[in-house]
Amino acid sequence: MTTQFRNKPRIPCPHCGETAGIRKSQGLTPVYREAVIECRNPECGWRGKISIEITHTITPSDMPNPTVALPLVPRLRELAMAQATTG
Ligand SMILES: [Zn+2]
Structure with a gap:
C-alpha cells in the first residue's frame, strides 16, 4: 500500500x-x-x-478557451476517431 x-x-x-x-x-x-x-x-x-x-486533455472542457490547444491523450484520440467514423 x-x-x-x-x-x-x-x-x-x-x-x-x-x-x-x-x-x-x-x-x-x-x-x-x-x-x-x-x-x-x-x-x-x-x-x-x-x-x-x-500537456494533454483527458476530458474536454465544456467552455473551451480558443487560445488553448491541447492534444487529447493518445488513447482518447483513438476513441474519438472511432466514434467519429461510426457516428
Ligand atoms: Zn532538503
Whole structure:
C-alpha cells in the first residue's frame, strides 16, 4: 500500500527528500506555470524553481478557451476517431 499520494501531491526536496513547499507560483501561459519551492528541512535549506506544464486533455472542457490547444491523450484520440467514423 502506498501512502505517498494520500492527500495532495507533494514534491520532495531533491537533496534531502523532505517535502518541499511551494512559495509562490506564476502562470506564464494558460498551460505553463513556474513556482519557487523551498525545502522544509531547516538543516537543508534548499530552494529552487519548478515548472508545471499541462500537456494533454483527458476530458474536454465544456467552455473551451480558443487560445488553448491541447492534444487529447493518445488513447482518447483513438476513441474519438472511432466514434467519429461510426457516428
Ligand atoms: Zn532538503
